[in-house]
Amino acid sequence: MSIDWSVVIEYKDYFVRGFITTIELTVVAIVFGLIIGLILGLMQISGKIYLKVPARVYIDLFRGTPLLLQILAIHFAVIPTIWEDILQMTPPSALFSGFVALSLNAGAYIAEIFRGGIESIDKGQMEAARSLGMTYGQAMRLIVLPQAFKRMLPPLGNEFIALLKDSSLVTVIAVNDITYAAFTTAKSTLERMGPYVTAGVMYLLLTLVLSRVVLYLEKRFTPQARKK
Amino acid sequence: MIRVENLQKKYGDHLVLKGITTEIQEREVVCVIGPSGSGKSTFLRCLNLLETVTSGKVIVNGHDLTDPKTNLNQVRSEVGMVFQQFELFPHKKVLDNITLAPIHVRKMPKETAEKKALELLRKVGLQDKAHAYPEQLSGGQKQRVAIARALAMEPKVMLFDEPTSALDPEMVGEVLAVMRELANEGMTMVVVTHEMGFAREVGDRVLFMDDGYIIEEGTPQALFSSPQHERTKAFLSKVL
Numbered sequence: 111m112s113i114d115w116s117v118v119i120e121y122k123d124y125f126v127r128g129f130i131t132t133i134e135l136t137v138v139a140i141v142f143g144l145i146i147g148l149i150l151g152l153m154q155i156s157g158k159i160y161l162k163v164p165a166r167v168y169i170d171l172f173r174g175t176p177l178l179l180q181i182l183a184i185h186f187a188v189i190p191t192i193w194e195d196i197l198q199m200t201p202p203s204a205l206f207s208g209f210v211a212l213s214l215n216a217g218a219y220i221a222e223i224f225r226g227g228i229e230s231i232d233k234g235q236m237e238a239a240r241s242l243g244m245t246y247g248q249a250m251r252l253i254v255l256p257q258a259f260k261r262m263l264p265p266l267g268n269e270f271i272a273l274l275k276d277s278s279l280v281t282v283i284a285v286n287d288i289t290y291a292a293f294t295t296a297k298s299t300l301e302r303m304g305p306y307v308t309a310g311v312m313y314l315l316l317t318l319v320l321s322r323v324v325l326y327l328e329k330r331f332t333p334q335a336r337k338k
Numbered sequence: 339m340i341r342v343e344n345l346q347k348k349y350g351d352h353l354v355l356k357g358i359t360t361e362i363q364e365r366e367v368v369c370v371i372g373p374s375g376s377g378k379s380t381f382l383r384c385l386n387l388l389e390t391v392t393s394g395k396v397i398v399n400g401h402d403l404t405d406p407k408t409n410l411n412q413v414r415s416e417v418g419m420v421f422q423q424f425e426l427f428p429h430k431k432v433l434d435n436i437t438l439a440p441i442h443v444r445k446m447p448k449e450t451a452e453k454k455a456l457e458l459l460r461k462v463g464l465q466d467k468a469h470a471y472p473e474q475l476s477g478g479q480k481q482r483v484a485i486a487r488a489l490a491m492e493p494k495v496m497l498f499d500e501p502t503s504a505l506d507p508e509m510v511g512e513v514l515a516v517m518r519e520l521a522n523e524g525m526t527m528v529v530v531t532h533e534m535g536f537a538r539e540v541g542d543r544v545l546f547m548d549d550g551y552i553i554e555e556g557t558p559q560a561l562f563s564s565p566q567h568e569r570t571k572a573f574l575s576k577v578l
């Protein structure tokens with residue numbers, strides 16, 4: 111068995127574009143996932159039933175159904191309904207659907223990480239902050255979240271890597287990411303191995319870089335004293 | 339300074355404070371003693387509304403804490419609290435632990451806050467620890483920083499909840515010394531403590547609590563040498 115790498119070189123523009131698209135999908139989903147996750151996480155620990163219940167329903171919905179189904183539903187049902195029926199406009203690209211689906215899904219998982227992180231901080235820290243006259247918001251922002259964030263970094267790192275890999279599912283709605291490049295190249299050239307091996311190497315490279323970044327952040331957020 | 343009228347506190351159906359009435363004057367040092375579970379911490383926490391009051395009145399420094407219009411953050415910033423477990427902020431240096439609230443709550447400029455923090459650290463004998471992290475301090479040092487942190491808000495009252503109970507015996511003295519100095523300077527203090535020696539020496543008045551009530555109160559001399567109630571006698575015979 112020998113791999114014909116020439117098709118990969120011939121189709122390299124596909125792969126470069128796929129590489130960039132996969133990075134875009136991951137970065138967008140991380141950024142919006144963090145925002146959605148923080149909001150949902152805070153809603154969950156607010157102790158107010160009218161905030162807790164919607165957050166819980168959202169999280170259960172997105173964690174309890176397959177991501178593939180979510181991508182299909184958002185691309186072929188939710189977004190066309192909103193754009194065509196309500197806004198009376200042409201729907202945006204499949205890439206946009208990919209951004210939305212991955213961000214909404216990541217938000218649900220990140221929310222659980224935020225909640226766990228915040229709940230792991232001793233209640234006494236919040237009380238000490240409040241006893242000094244800080245508002246709930248100040249105590250959260252200055253005292254609880256910075257400490258929680260440090261504990262959340264390892265699970266967040268896992269979530270980001272899972273997200274990077276799961277982004278490949280958008281191939282089904284023809285978003286040209288790495289997987290899509292491999293799939294279409296292999297199909298149109300009949301070369302079996304080369305395109306898939308190339309895609310695998312690209313993902314591996316990205317996951318390795320991402321895990322290094324997370325490790326670096328973990329070090330940076332550890333106080334000076336503990337470094338030695 | 340503090341007036342408490344028929345204060346009741348329930349956790350769910352469990353009545354923990356069953357009607358507390360007392361008054362604490364300016365510059366007075368009141369020690370609260372009593373068996374475990376009698377409601378001492380709960381009483382203290384009601385004084386700066388870390389717990390919501392179920393019924394009754396709590397007036398601190400002219401603010402009615404049970405009035406929904408009262409700005410609780412304002413009241414809390416005027417009442418210092420020292421916890422058994424110190425509760426320093428582990429991700430902040432000692433100096434930042436102390437300046438955080440003055441900067442963010444009082445909107446004090448950073449330089450002013452730091453200058454003041456260093457003065458307070460000198461007062462508790464820890465100026466050389468300004469740039470250490472809490473985990474690098476001993477228990478006694480942590481508690482002294484916690485006291486300095488509370489003092490940085492220039493509170494009118496200081497509440498202490500068993501400030502020496504989590505300390506190794508050899509560190510109790512250094513913390514009590516700081517508290518004694520505060521008392522001598524005229525700070526109004528409410529101290530939940532098992533240190534009967536401190537209560538006797540520094541306290542102007544001792545409250546004995548049991549089962550959600552103040553059973554008996556009086557000067558340390560009176561309460562310790564001639565307790566009137568059976569329950570007070572029983573408790574004192576165990577701890578003295």
Ligand SMILES: Nc1ncnc2c1ncn2[C@@H]1O[C@H](COP(=O)(O)OP(=O)(O)OP(=O)(O)O)[C@@H](O)[C@H]1O
Nearest residue numbers: 349352354372373374375376377378379380381500
């Ligand atoms: N958050 C809470 N929820 C339910 N019950 C509580 C809570 N906090 C305290 N209690 C109960 O209230 C009672 C009084 O507790 P409190 O902590 O005020 O006692 P204490 O006198 O400070 O005791 P100790 O000397 O052990 O600190 C106890 O029976 C305790 O179980």
Ligand SMILES: [Mg+2]
Nearest residue numbers: 378379380499
């Ligand atoms: Mg207690």
